[in-house]
Structures are given as structure tokens and as C-alpha cells.
Amino acid sequence: MGEETEKIMPNGTKTAEQLAVEQREISISEFFEKNRHLLGFDSKIKALLIIIKEGVDNALDACEEARILPEVYVKIEELEKEKYKIIIKDNGPGIVKKNIAKIFGTLLFGSKFHKLRQSRGQQGLGISMCVLYSQLTSGEPTEVISSTGKGEAHKYRLKIDVKTNSPVIVDEEIIETIDDWQGVQITFVCEGLYREHRQSVLEYLKETAVSNPFARIIFDAPTGKYEFNRGAEVLPKEPTEIKPHLYGVEVGLMSRMLHESKARTLQSFLTSEFTRVGKTAALDIIKSANIWLTDNAGNKIMDDKGKPIPGARISPSKITDEQVRSIIKAVKEVKLTRPPTDCLSPLGARLVEEGLNKEVSPDFVTAITRSPTVYRGWPFQIEVGIAYGGSIPEAKMMRFANRVPLLYQAGDCAITKAVQTIDWRRYGLEGDKLPAGPVVVFIHICSVWVPFTSESKEAVASYPIILREVKLALQEATRKLSTYLSGVRRAEYQAERMRIFERYAGETAIALNELTGVPAEQIEAKIKEIVSKNIPALKEEEENGEEGGEPKAGPENG
């Protein structure tokens, strides 16, 4: 706000020019400074979780991209009441020097926003938001140490200039590393509150250990040290990048792509920037969108036969917003092949089972990976795991999107809604809507673009196809559990019968001894022999009880 704005007209009104100066653009950093709840920083407890979550997600993504088995160290230290120091350290590829300040000091910087590839973070908003939150609550800069190996590391202490959305480097130095360590270590100092309840850092890390069984995670908490060791030594298949599919593109994204595209014509823009669009399909879309070659006056140019010529050769930069809307509309009328699904990287049934086995120690575990499918042009895939018995204390649902645990907003999430449609009793479990008893239900959606209901990325939007896929996967997995349970119940039933038969053997033998004089021990041994001989062969003959339900008429005194 310059001094000029102070000049006020004699009558107290302002000129349009003066107002224009006031209406300056608000920077994205300023916006989030005022609206931090939009990213989930709405409570001190949750703030700690968000910082850990962003740091760990980035660490795991970086390791996977570099095909390194992740080892992540997390430390939360209470400095004073409600003020904490948080350290997140990984063994990833590190960040090149020139990008460090940008990545941590600029909101919306990062490669992920324009890239379509299954990864944990999606907007590149997260980690710099944590830097902003730290400086807002403690005034302290965030310390970042990055090494790409080679024995040395770059250490930065930085803040964000909220007016310009750019990094402010407080100081920087080159330090030596031990044992050629490679990776990133971030240290935040911020306000927070550490708790170990259901939606806590500890729960988040535990669930992360389930969905990333190939990662080793060490957590140095204020309450003690937790280690989540690997259950597998292999990384899942590397996801490949894909271009967007036209079915999933909205007006804003297409406008931006049109302006950034290097393609010379509309037709080549469509075939090169999107997946599954051939020349014919592109031409059909252009015709359907009613885009034709025109002369300078805006009249359609006709060909030899007097027909209008489709606007295939128009430069992408010349396409108007009106025409973009037409294209988006036209896309729905043109049949396009579904996008390729090799861009997805599910864990696979075996890794899901490993993860559950090592973290919840069940008696039984099973997992299902569905075939990939598509919602609105975006490929996605559902995985479900069910663990039962063993050390599971109570029923729990674990939701994941691209291997990231979703702890909040369970009620709004498509996954929860799908779980609630299952008739658990039909499968021999207790519980209405959500299962009860010693059971963990693991549901994972992976997609290049998980449709979250909000920016805080805690609930999956309820597309019918997503609900359906989750339900089918759950049914298949639960059927397997049901088969297992009926076996267990048969065994328990036989064991209970055995106990009953053995319990009365001694008394029966003593009574028979009094009646016949045959030694009781001899009779008891024989009875036990009969019991063990007959147990497996016995069927439900109990149903035909001798004291049938016939009413005895009238009162009777003996």
C-alpha cells in the first residue's frame, strides 16, 4: 500500500485508480496464512500430524522414485509447553542445491502438479505449508539438510516471504556427512500438542508401516521409541507417467494446457497432450465441438464440395474459452479408449498381507487386488486386506489413498460408505454397518488422481464406480475370511464337545463302579477312548435331542 492511497478526495470518495491500487493480488502464501485450516492445520494436535505426514509422504515418494528401500527417522521433541521440535530424516536421493530453497520456500512449487503419476503428495502444497506454519507459530526458520551422497550436504535455514511467495534464506552452509549419508533431513520448530489417540502421529506411522511394508520407520516420540521394521525387501512396481485422459479434463485445466502446449494445431494438441486420442478421434471431437476454419471476418471457409472445413489446423493459442467448453462437451459424445492402467502401482495382495501380518499379528489374513478401472477418465485400482484374530484388540478400519493413511473424515469417505454396505453378519462376523470383533479391514485406493473431497485430502469422493469396486473387493476378501471362520468355529465346536464329554467321564465311571463293581479307572479310560475316537466323525446329531419339545400337560406333584 503506497503513500498515494493516503490521498483522499475532498469529498471522501476514491477514484477508480486509487481502488485499483488497493485491489492488489493476494499472494497464495498470504491466502494460506489466513486460511490454514483449509490444509488441515485447524488444531495443535492435528498440526503435528500434518507436518509428519507431509514429511514422511515426501520421503517415501522420493525413495520410491529413486528405487531405494526407504528408511525414515521421525523425532518429536517437546521444547516447552505446546512447542515442539520435529525432525524427519530419510535415505532418499536428496534434493539438488538449486531446488532446495524453492521446494521449501514456495507454495505450489514442485513437479507433481503437472505430472500425472501415482504418488503420495499431489499438489506440492504440503511441505512449504509446514514451513509457513512453523514460522507463523514459533517465528523460527525451518532447517533443511540435503545430501546427494558424496560426503557433503547443504544446510539451509529458511522462511517464506508471504507477500511474494518466495523463500527467504536465513543462512546456508556446506557441512560434512557421516558414512556418505544421502537424503534429506528437515527440522521444524512449531506449536503443537502431542497425543497418542486414534488419529495421532503414532497411529499414522503404524498404518504407514502397514501400507509400506518395504519401509523401515523409526519414531522417537516424547513417550518412547517405536520401530516399524520391514516385512518385505522389494518395492512395488514403479508407476509410469501418463498423460491425462480427455474424460477427466475440465475447462480450466484444458485452457492452461492449450496456452502451454508446444503443439502447432488443435488436432496435434489433442493427440499429443492426451492419452488415447488418435487423429480420427481428434477430428471427430473438433467437428462435434463445431469448430471450423473461418476467414478474418469470422465466416466459415468452404471446401471444393461446398462443405465447411473442420478447425483441425487452428493454433491451440487461438482457441477461445467458448470453444474450450464446446470441446469438453464434445468429448462426451466421442468414444475414446479407456486410459492405460500400467501407470498404477498397487501394493499387490502379498505386500498387503505382509504389512498386516507384521503390524497387527493376526491369526488370519487375506488380501484382494482388483483389476484397474477408470472413473471420469482417471485410472484407479482398489486393494482390500482383511486380518482377523491374533493380537487384534478390536475392530478397525484402515483407509489408504496411494499408500497414505487417511485418519480423518471417515464419515464422508467413499471407502467408509462402501464398508457400511457390507452385511457383515452374512459372513459370520458381528456388527452392523461396520464390523465388530477382532478384525482389521484395510482398503487402499491407488490412482494418478485420487478424487478427494477437500484439499486436506482426508476423504475419497463417492463416485459410484469407486463404491462398487470397494464393495466387490470387500466381498471377495470377506468370503475368504468367512470360509476360514467356519473352519475355526467347527474346530472350536469340536473342542467344546470334547471338554463336555471328558468333564463327565470321571463321575460316570464312579457311578458305574458302584453299580457293577468294575474298576472306575478302567471305565473312565474306556470312555475317554470312545470320546477321542468319535470326536471328528460326529455331526450335529445333537439337534435331535431326546427331550423333544413336547409339552407335559398339567401341573404335577411327585
Added chain:
Amino acid sequence: MEKKAESQKPVQKTDKKLVELGNDVVNQIKQLKNPNISLPIRALSNIFFDERSGLVRLGQKTSSRTYLNTAHTRKFMQTLLIAAECKKIKNQQVTTSIRDLYYAIKHTIGETNENTVEEQSESDPIIEDLEAALNTLRENLNLKADRKGYVAGPITIIDSGDRIDCSKMGSSGWAIPSNVEPEMIKFEKCSADYVLVIEKDAVWQRLNEDKFWKKQNCLILTGKGQPARGCRRLVNRLHTELKLPIYVLTDGDVWGYYIYSVIKQGSINLSFLSDRLGTPAAKFIGLTTRDVNTFGIPKNVTIKLNQGDVKRANEMMKYVWFKPKEWQDEIKNMLKVGYKLELEALSAKGIRFISEKYLPEKISKKDFLP
């Protein structure tokens, strides 16, 4: 000495049956078979009404109480425990009550916190099972139930060697023991013309006070509600051995009618004993709902039928032994007029109305239901 020999005969027979039961089970066990005790089914499904004898009888159906059936195992053990205990008390030549027996066999099973029997209600039905399985009487197992019921009138009885003149029993009468078998109870002398069996003790006391038995030269007997088996056995013996007619007086309601039917034909539960407990020649004096008009009983002492009465009345109309036309008419009439009446209702006509008017008139006119 001669008496003693006679009384020991059935005792030895039952002794033998107990040992046979044990041997049978032990033999099955030795052959590694699932041990099994065969029991007659004592329920409506295995009961039939024997028109020729006029008795409720037990059918041929039996059920198996098998060891390898979780619903039976505990009862299987209890059956043998009771059999063994009965053998023991018989060897000691004592009789005990069924409550004594319950305590005698009750103890904790091995290392468990479970008892062999928890309640007497668990052991009592098994005693009946054992009686039915061995086709014997509980008295022959040296068990006795609580005594119930009283007699007064011109009869002299020898009870365990003591001579009892039932016309000299004051206001209380002679208490009927649980065991009235001939080896315990003998009839020495009887001059009565008939036996009046009265449902209610209070009415019995009224008649005893009025010396009704003296005026009518009869025996008056009450079972105090549903008569115990000792009482029913005594009625049976008075009829079969002394040829005395049996007249039954109960409340004019479905429960009274059922008590009459048990005295007459025997009960479902003890149908295996009907020969000894039932007296098919018994006749029903009253009360009937028709008595209200016949004797001018005021309507205001009648009681409205409740749902249970109606339901039971409909059930009873289906029993073969209530099929005679007179009974069908009576039950239908009760349902039609919608009331029942208690014996005490007769007092509305005066305290001695029952002994001086109602009973003499009914008996002299032979106004009975079959």
C-alpha cells in the same frame, strides 16, 4: 418272618434291575460303543388313552440318552449317579426323601466349578426317568416324596405295624404317606359305602367338622390340590381292593376337572404308573356349571373365565378322556356362560349347605359326570 420275606421280594427285583442297567452301560463302554440308556418318552407324543381299561398309558416310543451328545452327557451322568445312590441306600435298607437324594449326589465335579446337580428340580425328573426306564416305583428305589393328603372315616389301617382307626383322628385326619404300597399299608377293616375325594383341604375340614363321613358312612379324602402319587395310589387301592365307589369333588373350573381326570385315568407324566395310580371307575360329583341353576347358587359368587381358562378348556375338549358327551356338554356350557365357581361358593347358600344339601342330593340322585 413271613411278612418280611414277602416285602423283600420286589426290593430284590429292583436291585437286580439297577445292576443290570449298570452292566448294560459298562458292556457298551467295553465294546467302545457310544453308551446309551433307553428311556420311554414321557410326553404327550407317546401317550395314548386305553379305552378298554380307561387309563392313560405310555406308548412304545423310547428315546436314547447317549453319552456322546452334548445335550445328554450331563443327564446321562446324573441318571447313573442316581441309580448308584439308590443301590447304596437299598443296600443300607433305608429310605430317603428325594431331597435327601439330591443332597447325597450333589458335589463338585473334579477340577471344575460345576456341580453334579445344581437344583433339586434337576434330579427329580431323572428319578422319574429311572422309574420309567426300570419299570419300577420310586418306593422300590427306597425313595419317598413329601406326604400330602388326609383321610377320615370308618376304616382301620395297619401302617408299618401300627393300627390306625381313621374315625378317631380328631380334626386333622390320618396323613397319607408317600408310600402306601401293601407292604407298608394294610386295610384291616372298612365299613364305608364310598370314598369322597375332595380337591380342597378347607372343604375337607368343613366336612370333617360336620362329621359328614359319619352321617354318610363314607371316607373323606383330600389330596390338597393336585393329589400326590401316594394319595392317588390309596384311592386306587380303596377301589380295587375294597370295591368302594370313588366320587370326586373339585372346583367347577378347568383345573378341578383336570385333577379329576388325573385321579381317574392317570397323568401324562406318570403314565407308566397308570395301572397303579389311576381309578377309571371314579365319578365326578361337581362342581359343574349346571349346578348353578340346579341349586340356585347366586350368580354373583361365580368368577368370570379368564384367557387361560378359555385356552385350557379348548385344549381339554380335545383330550380323548374328555370325549364323553356329558363332559363335552359341561365344558361347552362353561364356555357359553363364561364363568367358573369354587367349592366355597356353596357357602353362599349357608355354611352347611354342602354337607347337608348339595352332596347328599347329588349322591342319592347319582347326578355324576363320567
